[in-house]
Amino acid sequence: MEINKILNDKTCTIELTGRLDTLTSPQLEEALKEVPADVEKLVLDLKTLEYVSSAGLRVFLNAQKSMMNKGEMILRNVNDEIMEVLSMTGFTQILTIEKD
């Protein structure tokens, strides 16, 4: 998986490419740890993400929890397949998904 991080003032955008699964989700966890503490808006851009399993959802959930007290987390460019995983697990109710 490829992780591309763009920091712009208080907004941090993380672009994910490839598969977010049991083996690769620790990489995202590490990348999130390095997001500066004063970031108020965290955007996960999933445009080129092909796949997400429960291990990836766990990382999304933890990121959401850590952003809740200081700002917001947004999922951007969610494709149909990934949307199905999010709605199957009820994650569409607890995560903020940007509409196109």
Place this chain on the structure above:
Amino acid sequence: MENRITDPEKACLIEREFEADDTCLPEVLAFLEEELERHDAGPKQMMALSLALEEAFVNVAHYAYENMPQGKAWVSLSFEGDQVFITLKDQGMEFDPLANKDPDITASAEDRQIGGLGIFMIKKSTDSCSYKRENGYNILTMTKTIR
């Protein structure tokens, strides 16, 4: 090790052996996806089945052979008409993943528990699944219409 029995008239069964180790996950999923593609599975069905098999295989890799020498896991795929039957076998501790209680997927982010989500995803992303213990094997079978 791979066995392939093909009867052009109907069913096609392929079985492959893997180390029950999560580092083998890419091989397991590549095997599944290659065969699904060969059988013209739709993209949503492929994603759903990869998810189900990942969750099931990782469970076996992490827990089945605890305190035992590293074991094996066997994945077999059987195609019948528009349906695929995916069977995952291991010789680890007896464990029925389907007996687990489903997580509360309506809980708020603060209260959301992540445990049990993988098994819930297996149930949700297949049409049906079943478990049996037979001759020292845990046998999990997952079925889905692929087109």
